[in-house]
Amino acid sequence: MSALLELRDLTIDYRSRRGLVPAVRGVNLTLEAGQTLGMAGESGCGKSTLAMSVLRLLPKTAVIGGEVLLDGEDVRTMSWGRLRAVRWAGASVVFQGAMHALNPVLRIGDQLAEPITLHGGAGAKSNSPADVQRAVGELLERVGLPRRHAKAYPHELSGGQKQRVMIAMALACGPRLVIADEPTTALDVMVQAQVLTLLGELVRESGIGLMMISHDLSVLAQTCQRLAVMYAGRMVELGPSAQVMHESAHPYSKALAAAFPTVGDPASRMAPQGLPGDPPDPTNLPSGCPFHPRCPVSTVECEGTDVLLRQAGPEHQAACVRVPESVAETAGEPV
Numbered sequence: 001m002s003a004l005l006e007l008r009d010l011t012i013d014y015r016s017r018r019g020l021v022p023a024v025r026g027v028n029l030t031l032e033a034g035q036t037l038g039m040a041g042e043s044g045c046g047k048s049t050l051a052m053s054v055l056r057l058l059p060k061t062a063v064i065g066g067e068v069l070l071d072g073e074d075v076r077t078m079s080w081g082r083l084r085a086v087r088w089a090g091a092s093v094v095f096q097g098a099m100h101a102l103n104p105v106l107r108i109g110d111q112l113a114e115p116i117t118l119h120g121g122a123g124a125k126s127n128s129p130a131d132v133q134r135a136v137g138e139l140l141e142r143v144g145l146p147r148r149h150a151k152a153y154p155h156e157l158s159g160g161q162k163q164r165v166m167i168a169m170a171l172a173c174g175p176r177l178v179i180a181d182e183p184t185t186a187l188d189v190m191v192q193a194q195v196l197t198l199l200g201e202l203v204r205e206s207g208i209g210l211m212m213i214s215h216d217l218s219v220l221a222q223t224c225q226r227l228a229v230m231y232a233g234r235m236v237e238l239g240p241s242a243q244v245m246h247e248s249a250h251p252y253s254k255a256l257a258a259a260f261p262t263v264g265d266p267a268s269r270m271a272p273q274g275l276p277g278d279p280p281d282p283t284n285l286p287s288g289c290p291f292h293p294r295c296p297v298s299t300v301e302c303e304g305t306d307v308l309l310r311q312a313g314p315e316h317q318a319a320c321v322r323v324p325e326s327v328a329e330t331a332g333e334p335v
C-alpha cells in the first residue's frame with residue numbers, strides 16, 4: 001500500500017536573475033497516516049519550499065525534480081482538476097503567519113463556510129445554509145472554540161484563537177494530510193503550547209498525517225514523533241524526536257537543540273548556545289559538507305566530503321562523516 005506522502009529524491013531550484021537557486025536537494029521521506037513529522041532548520045534551509053511542493057503551491061519559477069507522491073499519485077503530474085480536488089480534501093496547509101490572512105471584514109463563520117461550500121466536507125450534508133452552519137459550529141468545537149465565535153470578526157479574537165480558526169479551516173474538508181508551517185510563531189509560550197497540544201490531539205483522534213515546520217526544534221519535539229533537520233536544502237538528520245533532540249547524530253541538529261532548549265525545562269534554558277555564523281548562500285555552497293565552516297567538530301575530511309545520509313540507528317539517519325560508514329548508505333531509499 002502507498003504511503004500517505006512519499007518524497008523521492010526531491011530537488012527544487014528557483015530560476016532567478018542570479019541563475020538557479022538550489023533550495024532543496026535530493027530529499028527522500030515518507031509519512032504515514034496518523035504520523036507526525038517535524039521539519040526543522042534555520043531560515044532559508046528549504047523547509048517551506050519542500051512543504052509547499054507537496055500541494056504544488058510553489059511559484060512558477062520553481063523547477064521540481066524527483067517525485068512527490070500523495071497516496072501514490074505524483075502531485076507534479078496531476079491535472080489541475082485533480083489537484084483542485086486534492087487540495088483541501090486530500091491535503092491542506094496552515095500557512096506561516098496564517099492568522100493574519102483572515103479577512104478582517106468577514107465573520108469567522110463565513111470564512112470557514114467558504115472551503116466547505118466550495119470543496120465539500122466537514123460533515124456538511126449539503127450546501128444548504130443550515131447544514132453549512134452546523135458544520136462550521138462542529139469545526140469550531142473541534143478546535144476548542146465556542147460555536148458563537150462563528151458570528152465574531154477576526155479582530156474580536158486573540159492571536160491563539162485566530163490560529164485555532166486557521167487550523168479549523170485546514171480541517172474543513174477532512175484532509176488526510178495537514179502541513180503546518182510555523183503554526184505557533186508570534187504566539188506567546190502558553191498559547192503556543194495549547195495550539196501544539198491541539199494539533200497533537202487532532203492527529204491522534206482523526207488519524208491524519210501532520211507535517212509541521214519550525215526553526216525551533218524543541219517546539220517540534222513536543223508534538224512530533226519524528227524530526228527531520230534540514231540544512232542548505234539537504235536533509236541532514238532524520239529520526240525519532242527524542243533521539244534527534246537529545247542524541248543528535250549531526251552536529252547541526254545538536255547546535256539547533258542547544259539553541260532552542262526544551263520548552264519548560266529551566267535547566268536547559270539557562271545556557272542556550274547560539275549558532276555561530278549564518279547558513280551558506282545556496283548559490284555559493286562551501287566544498288564538502290555544507291555545514292563544515294560552522295561545525296565545532298569538523299576536520300579536513302569534512303572540507304572534501306559531502307556525506308549522504310547514513311544509518312545512525314535502526315530508524316535514525318544522519319549525514320555526517322562521524323556516523324560510522326559500516327552500514328550501507330541509504331540515499332535513494334525513502335525512509
Ligand SMILES: Nc1ncnc2c1ncn2[C@@H]1O[C@H](COP(=O)(O)OP(=O)(O)OP(=O)(O)O)[C@@H](O)[C@H]1O
Nearest residue numbers: 014016021023042043044045046047048049059282
Ligand atoms: N521565489 C523564490 N525565488 C528564488 N529563491 C527563493 C524563492 N523562495 C525561496 N527562495 C530561496 O530558496 C531557499 C529556501 O527557502 P525557503 O523559504 O524554502 O526556506 P525556509 O527554511 O522555509 O525559510 P523560512 O523559515 O525563512 O521560510 C532560500 O535560499 C531562499 O532564499
